Amino acid sequence: MGSMYRGHIILTVTIILAVALLTLGSEVGASTTRSFTLYLNDYGYNASKGGPLIVVNQGDLVRIRLIGNGSGPVVHDFALDEYSPSPYSIRSNRLSRGQVQVIEFVANHPGEFKYYCSVAPAYGESHRSRGQEGTIVVRATAPQQDQRTTVTETRATTVTDTVQPQSPDVSAIIVIAAVLAVAIVGVGVWLIRSRSRR
Numbered sequence: 396m397g398s399m400y401r402g403h404i405i406l407t408v409t410i411i412l413a414v415a416l417l418t419l420g421s422e423v424g425a426s427t428t429r430s431f432t433l434y435l436n437d438y439g440y441n442a443s444k445g446g447p448l449i450v451v452n453q454g455d456l457v458r459i460r461l462i463g464n465g466s467g468p469v470v471h472d473f474a475l476d477e478y479s480p481s482p483y484s485i486r487s488n489r490l491s492r493g494q495v496q497v498i499e500f501v502a503n504h505p506g507e508f509k510y511y512c513s514v515a516p517a518y519g520e521s522h523r524s525r526g527q528e529g530t531i532v533v534r535a536t537a538p539q540q541d542q543r544t545t546v547t548e549t550r551a552t553t554v555t556d557t558v559q560p561q562s563p564d565v566s567a568i569i570v571i572a573a574v575l576a577v578a579i580v581g582v583g584v585w586l587i588r589s590r591s592r593r
């Protein structure tokens with residue numbers, strides 16, 4: 396019985412380690428570079444209003460090529476910062492027509508945020524209020540720390556559950572064997588006694 400339990404403990408630990416290693420491996424492999432191009436128009440990105448939906452995975456390196464495309468002296472930029480609102484603090488240069496800037500950042504924070512143009516003339520509407528904003532979605536790839544703990548606990552519990560029914564089975568066999576042995580011995584004794592009476 397002792398060696399059986401030891402075997403199950405080793406199996407359980409091996410399964411937990413394997414799951415942990417697989418989880419770790421998928422996290423390391425998740426990092427990818429995502430490239431986008433945005434034309435900074437009046438008053439949108441790749442459009443005269445709004446901007447394309449940008450979807451990346453958490454941990455991705457996001458590379459955005461910004462191309463100034465405003466009319467006349469009007470400049471535009473790309474901002475993803477506290478005013479988005481977001482936990483990021485990214486702001487490009489203000490680009491005039493024909494100017495190019497490539498910005499890069501690691502999408503560490505999952506969630507859905509607004510990117511926008513921060514240019515606001517001294518009079519009149521800001522570019523953002525004219526519609527120069529879009530949405531970026533950073534999909535959470537790595538499970539949260541507490542979720543991973545739950546998974547490990549669930550696995551351990553499942554393994555323990557499959558161990559437990561085996562113990563009653565073994566003891567049932569022992570009980571049945573013992574009852575049979577007693578019965579056989581009893582019958583034998585009864586036979587010997589009944590023969591010796593004759």
Ligand SMILES: [Cu+2]
Pocket residue numbers: 438470471472512513514522527
């Ligand atoms: Cu603008």
